[in-house]
Amino acid sequence: MTCDLLIIGGGINGCAIAREAALNHLSVLLVEKGDLASATSSKSTKLIHGGLRYLEYYEFGLVREALVERERLLTAAPHIVTPLTFVLPQENAVRPWWMVRAGLWLYDTLAGRSSLPRARGLRAGDTAYSEPLKGGASGFVYADAWVDDARLTVLNAMDAAAHGAEIAVGTELVSARREGDVWRAALSDGREVTARGIVNAAGPWVAETVGRLGVDAAAGVRLVKGSHIVVPRLYEGEHAYILQLADRRIVFAIPYHGDFTLIGTTDVPVETPGDARISDAEIAYLCDAVNGHFVRQIAPRDVVSSYSGVRPLYDDGEAEAKAVTRDYVLELDEAGPPLLSVFGGKITTARHLAQEAVEKIAAPLGAEFQPHTRARVLPGGMIPDLAHFIDQAREKWPFLGDRTDRMARAYGSLLVEMLEGVTDEAGMGKRFGGGLTALELSWMRDREWARCAEDALWRRSKLGLVLSEAEAAEIEAWWTKP
Incomplete structure (x- = not known):
């Protein structure tokens, strides 16, 4: 087959580039050796944020870009990107009060006209925020956003496919060579x-892929492991906490799928992408971070789930992993047909990265470029108000019952298409654990490239958290039926 662009990697960057390229009328083939978002892009802290701590490293441009993208994503995908209130305790903090307050002021200023509330100090009436903490009511409140990272990746792929891109999961690049143009x-x-051009968006495997293509890259990559743990809910409420630690790092505690709290992340240099496994030391570190701030204490035995992702950070020469830039570098090799390699990046700025990437590679291809995604809604995002949409879903599909909130948030306006012609529970097909049905699994398989129970339970949804081994096995058996 022939195409304009062969994209290697089905993480958030690869899928966002495929979307921008397809909207620019380039023929696109994206290949992913595993599942979409099966590595780093489903192992994030699930935040759409400017990166408050990046201000300490004077990354003002990156923070500004990310905050602009935060606002775009809140509009483009209101079902999977939602506002989140953060509490930043100041008791026993390693940064003085004035420094944190100045940083929050700068953060709000860089955001410009934002739909989110500005930062403020904790008040005496903020008991829901202060009571879970050992240190009481000293600190700040500010706003950022939460995202279902794997679904964001899938939605980018869906929009790309809707405009002609082919998304080939379970397909690996074996070899490639330049031959003429x-x-x-x-x-x-x-x-x-x-292919007329290749985009190397292989994430942690970007350097390995450059070598496989027989090209010498000028940029380097630092592999840094970030691990998270999931524990039973630490506190009531839908707000999150950003905890300052003695080593000047920060750790988040975030409400997670109803009954849980997500805690992370760590920054551990690793040698290979295959090192993405949490260590006992990381679990202890995250437990200690919580125990230093919260009344409710946890131990490693309380961890119900964990995950680790390897972040492919652009190597800017910084000694410590926590100080390595989260910005990205796009390296274009034009010694023959073009090769664009993506080093670094973060989920919040993936759309902007994609826009720059397609503009950069369009020139040597002789293609005209227009930025199409700045104000474009992602699939499922055609809902003016999430709470109103959930209420409408309860009224229109009462048989969904306690699944309504989860499904409305996962699929947004696409739920109308999924449930077309379905009038009762029988129309949903066989029911599995966690409220999953054959109808929803078929949607994941036919529309979202899911190929097995793991894809459905840990990336398309997070229902693996609540299902038993027997229930997961039953879903896997469904997948293998002809």
């Missing part, structure tokens, strides 16, 4: 591909 590539599914 094109790339000749071999894929693991047996196909031979002729």
Whole structure:
């Protein structure tokens, strides 16, 4: 087959680039050796944020860009990107009160005209915020946003596919070489591909992929592992906490899928992407972070789930992992048909990265470029108000019962398409654990590239948290039926 762009990697950057490229009328083939968002892009802290702590490293441009993208994403995907209130305790903090207050003022200023409330100090009446804490009511309150990271990746892929891109999961690049003015590539599914250009968005494997393509990259990559733990809910309320630690790092505690709290992250340098496994030391570190701030104490035995992702950070020469820039570098090699390699990046700025990437590679392809995604709604995002949409869903599909909130948040306006013609529970098909049905699993398989129970339970949804091994096995068996 032939295409304009062969994109390697089905994480958030690869899928966002495929979307921007397809909207620019380029023919696109994206290949992903595993599942969409199966590595770093489903292992984040689930935040859409400017990066308050990046201000300490004078990354003002990155913070400004991320805050602008935060506002865009709140509009483009209101079902999976939602406002989140953060409490920043100041008791026993390593940064003085004036420094934190100045940082929050700068954060709000860089955000410009935002739909989110500005930062303020904790008040005596903020008992819901202060009571879970050992230190009481000293600190600040500010706003950022939460995201279902894996679903954001999938929605970018869906929009790309709707405009002609082919998304090939479970398909690996075997080899590629320059031949005249094109790339000749071999894929693991047996196909031979002729591409006018290649985008290397392989995330932690970006340097390995550059080597496989026989190109010398000028940029370098630092692999940094970030681990998270999930514990039973630490406190009541839908607000989050940002905890300052003695080593000057910060750790988040975030409400997670109803009955849980997500805690993370760590910053541990690793040698290979295969090192994405949480260590006992990281679990102890995160437990200690919580225990230093919260009345309710936890121990490693309380951890019900954990995950680790390897972040492919651009190597800017900083000694400590926590200080390495979260900005990205796009390296274009034009020694023949173009190769664009993506180093670094973060989920919040993926759309902006994609816009720059497609503009950069369009020039050597002789293609006209227009930024199409700045104000474009993602699939499912055609809802003016999430709470109103959930109320409408309860009224229109009463048989969804306690699944309504989860499904409305997962699919947004696409829920109308999924449930077309369904009038009762029988129309949903076989019911599995966690409220999953054959209808929803079929949607994940047919529309979202899910290929097995793991894809459905840990990326398309997080229902793996609440299902038993037997229930998960039953869903896996459904997948293998002809």
